[in-house]
Amino acid sequence: MDKIINKSVLIENLELNDANSKEPSVDFYFQIIIILEGTGTRYVNHTSICYEPNDIFVFTPNDCRTFYPLTNTNFKSVKFTKQFYNQLSNVSKLNLGAIEEKINLSNIKGRKIIYEGSHDAEIIQSLVEIIEKESNSSKYQQQNLENIILVILNVIYRNIEYFQDNLESNYPEKKINAIISFIEKNIANPEKIKIEAIAREFNYSKTYINQYFKKYTKFTLKKYVETYRIAIASNHLKHSNKNIKNIALELGYTDESHFNKAFKSATGYTPSQFKK
Known part of the structure; x- marks a missing residue:
């Protein structure tokens, strides 16, 4: 398991199989999950949905969640710490709050993101890779990291709005x-x-x-x-x-x-x- 830890973000590359699956629990982080390999079921808040490689899920701090892997599953977890939130400008805090509210009010099954554009999943994964490189760079700057994270969250927000608008139009x-x-x-x-x-x-x-x-x-x-x-x-x-x-x-x-x-x-x- 690889970890990249700094004051704002925790990135982990994790592996799950039948032997180490866990009971559902609340994880008090805003979190993005990117499925790299494997299939199974993702459980959140008493609902579940099948997952496969390249699926992306987003969770708010009070979501109760776990995996039930069918095959060995590798995934990347990106967690935004409390300090990340505390360091945001007031405008950015409002943006993050709006994203969280949009997720909680939406009917997204299992918190799985439905993409407006075919390349949005690739964009999110690429930006996460940039975060990893930035965190390990000697030229790392906190503001750069936060800007990238906010771009990721805005891509997610746009997709949630797209999903919600089309849901109301019998999507x-x-x-x-x-x-x-x-x-x-x-x-x-x-x-x-x-x-x-x-x-x-x-x-x-x-x-x-x-x-x-x-x-x-x-x-x-x-x-x-x-x-x-x-x-x-x-x-x-x-x-x-x-x-x-x-x-x-x-x-x-x-x-x-x-x-x-x-x-x-x-x-x-x-x-x-x-x-x-």
């Missing part, structure tokens, strides 16, 4: 969120999360809803359902006293054998191996 993300919420609500009911049932719920054909969902999430419905079930199962195995049979039944598997097969296919471990 597809609204429908995607509804489909995801339906899946999560009915995850223990196999009949309701079949493609036919989901298509019927949202008045689409089976073929169209699967293509539609994959276009905006990069997951087929079947893959999303299974990824979410495995993520929930992983959490139960690590952080509860439930036995494997009960976990399998709670998540809608026909029996423990089917659950064992699905879990090993997804993670490389049997549930009993994972639980140890």
Whole structure:
């Protein structure tokens, strides 16, 4: 784990796998997460969403959050310290406050940023790399760092506004969120999360809803359902006293054998191996 620490920002390159996933907790920082490698589920404030490489999430200080990795996950964490906030000008403090308020009031699923421009994710990652270089430079200047951070936050703000404006105009993300919420609500009911049932719920054909969902999430419905079930199962195995049979039944598997097969296919471990 690499760390870059100064008075204003903490940047960490972190790795997560099934063995070191943690219970959800509140981290009192304004934080940006950039997924570098891996897949799984990102949990925040009682909602969850699948993630993949190049996804970017943004969190405010009171968000309750964690990862449930499906595969080994590498990500970059950028945290802005209290001192960073204290050193800002009054105008910059107002800007940061507006960004935080916009995030909290928006309906962004799992705090995942939806981009207005195809290059905005690359811009954010490039600016974070500049922060890392600036922090290690002998010519490092605090004001330069803060200016770069404010640019990042303004790119995020613009994308949140874009998301919100289009959500109100029936932007597809609204429908995607509804489909995801339906899946999560009915995850223990196999009949309701079949493609036919989901298509019927949202008045689409089976073929169209699967293509539609994959276009905006990069997951087929079947893959999303299974990824979410495995993520929930992983959490139960690590952080509860439930036995494997009960976990399998709670998540809608026909029996423990089917659950064992699905879990090993997804993670490389049997549930009993994972639980140890």
